[in-house]
Each structure stands twice: as C-alpha cells, then as structure tokens.
Amino acid sequence: MNAHSQDETPGVPARRAALRMLDAVLRRGEPLDQAAPPILRAIERGDDRALATAIAQEALRWLADLDALIDGATRQVLPDDAKARSVLRIMLAQALRLELPPHAVIATGLPLLMGGPRRLAHGVFSALLKSGQRLPDAPTLPDAVRARWDAAWPGRVDAIAAGLAVPPPLDLTLKDASRTAEWAERLGGSSLMPGHVRLARAGAVEALAGFGEGAWWVQDLAASVPARLLGAGEGRRVLDLCAAPGGKTMQLAAAGWKVTALDKSARRLERLTANLTRVGLEAEVIAADAMQWRPEEIYDAVLLDAPCSATGTCRRHPDVLLRQPPFGELAELQRNLLERAAGALKPGGTLVYAVCAMEPAEGERQADWVRALRPDPIRVDELPEGIAPTAEGWFRSDPGMLAGAGGIDGFFAARWVKGAG
Known part of the structure; x- marks a missing residue:
C-alpha cells in the first residue's frame, strides 16, 4: 500500500x-x-x-x-x-x-x-x-494544433474539436464477422459495419460476454479499416509490419491469412502473443527492427501501420495534442518503411499503408510520394457507413465524423498493387 x-x-x-x-x-x-x-x-x-x-x-x-x-x-x-x-x-x-x-x-x-x-x-x-461557470461545448485545441489543422482541413476544425468533447465509446472487432448481429444483441451494442460492435463505456472489459472465449478484441473502428482492405486471405501469406499490440494481426488471421507479425518491441509482442492466445488465432511472431530485418521470402500482401504522431487518437489520448511530435523524423521513417514494405511484396501483391495521424505529412503526402506501385482505390463499400473514400481513393477519417453514431478516430490508409514487371 x-x-x-x-x-x-x-x-x-x-x-x-x-x-x-x-x-x-x-x-x-x-x-x-x-x-x-x-x-x-x-x-x-x-x-x-x-x-x-x-x-x-x-x-x-x-x-x-x-x-x-x-x-x-x-x-x-x-x-x-x-x-x-x-x-x-x-x-x-x-x-x-x-x-x-x-x-x-x-x-x-x-x-x-x-x-x-x-x-x-x-x-x-x-x-x-x-458563479455558475461552465466549460464550453467543445474543448479548446492547443494553438499549434489548431493552426496545423486549420491549414490541413479548412472548415473541419470546429467539428473535430466537438468530436473530442467526450470520451469515445468502446469498439470491438469480432473474430467471426458472420455473428455481428448476434454479438450486437448479446452485448447491447450497435454495429457500423460487419465484424464491428460499439458499446457505451461501462465497467471492466474483461467482464463483458465473449471476452473469455476470445470472441472479440478492443479496436477503434478506424483502426480496423486497414486490415479489412486486404480482404480474405484464403491461405495466402501477409506481413504485418509494426504489428504490436496485435489488433490487425488478429484481423488478418481471422480472415484466413497466414500472418507474419513483426515488431521491434519484444515487450509489446508479449502482449500480441497473449492476445492471439486469448482469441485462439495463430501467427508467426518476430521481434526485429523492420529497417534491419531481411525476410526469407516475399509476401502476397504487406500491411504497414507505421509509427506516427498518433494525433488521430486524441479522443482517447488527449495528451497527444499537448506534445510536439518530431514530424520530420517520423516522415523520413515512414518513407523508409514504405520502401521496405514494397520490397517484401510479390509481383501482383497488395500493400496497405496506414497511420493513426491527422497530419497530411504522415498520410496523404506519403501516399502521393509512392510511385513504384499501382494505386488500388478504396471502395465506398469497404468503409464504415457515412464515410466515403477521398477523390484519390484513400481512406481519411477525423474525430468530427460519424458524430451522431459516437464518432471515430482520425486515420489514414491507402492501398497499392505491385506490378508484374
């Protein structure tokens, strides 16, 4: 004590x-x-x-x-x-x-x-x-954050700030998407797309029905989109780079992919392994730095959820907006990782790049920089209802979206296919 x-x-x-x-x-x-x-x-x-x-x-x-x-x-x-x-x-x-x-x-x-x-x-x-003093309807963003987002997303900043006013609901990703209606009813939640259930936050997650049997795991709706963009695995091999703590690894394994999950943090990989064990899924787990690791084979698909400023998670992690991330260092690392990811991909294979950041330098500008691969535009039916792909065929969400349904984190994802040449 x-x-x-x-x-x-x-x-x-x-x-x-x-x-x-x-x-x-x-x-x-x-x-x-x-x-x-x-x-x-x-x-x-x-x-x-x-x-x-x-x-x-x-x-x-x-x-x-x-x-x-x-x-x-x-x-x-x-x-x-x-x-x-x-x-x-x-x-x-x-x-x-x-x-x-x-x-x-x-x-x-x-x-x-x-x-x-x-x-x-x-x-x-x-x-x-x-004296009856009250807080405003939406939290005041730090000056530097508001200036960046005003420049990046004209007309969106007030809606984004409003999306930060309350802690977010609890999103679950289901191991078996065919049981979405069943689990939504059993847990008293709602669903915004197959394999997803949203609950009001209350009590310990471990006490919810389905936790012990590994029927689901906690994962924000936006964070579940990148793995969905690879579709059914049908026994093909996928490399999940920067994989810990494992939400996307579990999605891919549940979708029938043979997953190699790589992360440089052995401690975070322990959590990934424990998560896999709880839900009864398997993956090859490797502790290594993606910039140093040399794969023994090339893959049918690569998912790179790159290290980033995490500013898109500010609904649940309000402290991220109080720090000034090293944007230049992050952008360089992201580009280097994109090159490594493309090099691990078979001809005809699919690459998905994602970041949980609100900054175009980490999302849109990185995607626009990729020239060696053929863009594979994201379709509206691959995204949560109420969110459409960008004109470029990318996924971009922000905390001001889906306001009537509980909101969503800020996220970016893009998809490419490697040519046969």
Missing part, C-alpha cells in the same frame, strides 16, 4: 494518482498510457484506478479551458507548474466533467495541498461553482 494512503480520507489516493499523472504528462512530457501503470499500481481497487485515469484524462482534454477559468478567478496568475493550479484542474474536471458532488471534490482535493495554499484552492473552486 502507498505510504500516503494510510489513514487518509477515502478517495484521496485516487486523486493523488491523477495529480501525479498530470505532472508526468505536463512537466516530464510522458505519454499518459506510459506514465499511468506505475502510478496506478499502488491503488488496490479497480474502480479507483479507473476514476484516477478518468480525472487525469478529462483534465488534459479540457486543459486550456480549465486554465482559463482558474486564471479568471485569481488576482495573480498561478505559474503553469504550480501545484495549486494542477489541483484546481483536477478538482474542476471532477465537478464540471465527471459531475461529482462539490463536497466530495473538496474533501479529496484539498488534502493534496497539505502545507500549501489550501485556502486559495478552496476559494477559487467554490467561487467558480457558485
């Missing part, structure tokens, strides 16, 4: 964990999903761990707007890294976003400022709530 948690008000350890996660992201620049596990390890109850994560995520999602409220209620602006500012962020996130009772927020928040300006925090929090 964490030393702080002894003799504390119930709920304080969860808020302390949220505060530590906020600090890890904002001061040390760590991704939230990397910072969270060691911080949450000391919290015994699963619901307390979930609450701590939700508080941190909402504070990050609405960071600029929470800071604007705080600055409007203080005579002197608190430094960005002041502990009192961070405590107020998580207190306001609980009251305004998670709708927790103000007395509970105060009772579990002020102890985090032991020896600090508790009276200031109490006064600011109470004054904001008493």
